[in-house]
Amino acid sequence: MPVEILTYAALGERLAISAGAARSLAKRLRLPSSISDAGKALVTVDLADIRHTRRPRPRHEAGNVAAMAARVAALQAEIVRIEATAAAHRADFERERERADQLMVRLLQATAETMAARETAARLEGLLRSVGRTGRSIDSESAAARSPGVLAADLVAADRKACR
Numbered sequence: 001m002p003v004e005i006l007t008y009a010a011l012g013e014r015l016a017i018s019a020g021a022a023r024s025l026a027k028r029l030r031l032p033s034s035i036s037d038a039g040k041a042l043v044t045v046d047l048a049d050i051r052h053t054r055r056p057r058p059r060h061e062a063g064n065v066a067a068m069a070a071r072v073a074a075l076q077a078e079i080v081r082i083e084a085t086a087a088a089h090r091a092d093f094e095r096e097r098e099r100a101d102q103l104m105v106r107l108l109q110a111t112a113e114t115m116a117a118r119e120t121a122a123r124l125e126g127l128l129r130s131v132g133r134t135g136r137s138i139d140s141e142s143a144a145a146r147s148p149g150v151l152a153a154d155l156v157a158a159d160r161k162a163c164r
Contacts, residue, residue, distance in 0.1 A: 003045065005044050120154070
């Protein structure tokens with residue numbers, strides 16, 4: 001057959017397909033094309049070389065619809081099951097989050113108590129060093145002897161502060 005120059009619509013009529021399908025076919029086969037004076041696309045084609053058969057349209061049969069309805073029902077049941085699982089996971093997450101928050105509060109309290117104990121230990125160490133330097137005993141009635149009482153009061157105050 002001779003080579004013909006056709007518009008996409010004319011090519012579609014010859015092949016019993018739509019103009020859009022003809023355009024897609026021409027692009028896929030890389031057929032040479034040009035623009036006419038009227039502004040329409042023209043394609044150069046040898047119809048004998050094109051082996052194109054239309055695909056049959058899918059038929060919607062009653063059995064097919066019933067099978068699809070059953071599949072939709074199965075998928076909806078699966079969605080319900082997955083949502084229930086997700087809700088259970090969410091509850092576990094919330095419970096663990098509350099537990100983590102409580103542990104964080106305990107950790108912060110323990111840190112505060114530890115810092116208070118370190119401060120008190122540093123004060124006691126400083127007191128013992130100062131007593132050792134002066135050569136006086138803790139039992140004497142000097143200013144060094146009164147320091148442990150003040151230190152004990154500070155210790156009680158720090159302990160109360162840490163418990164709050």
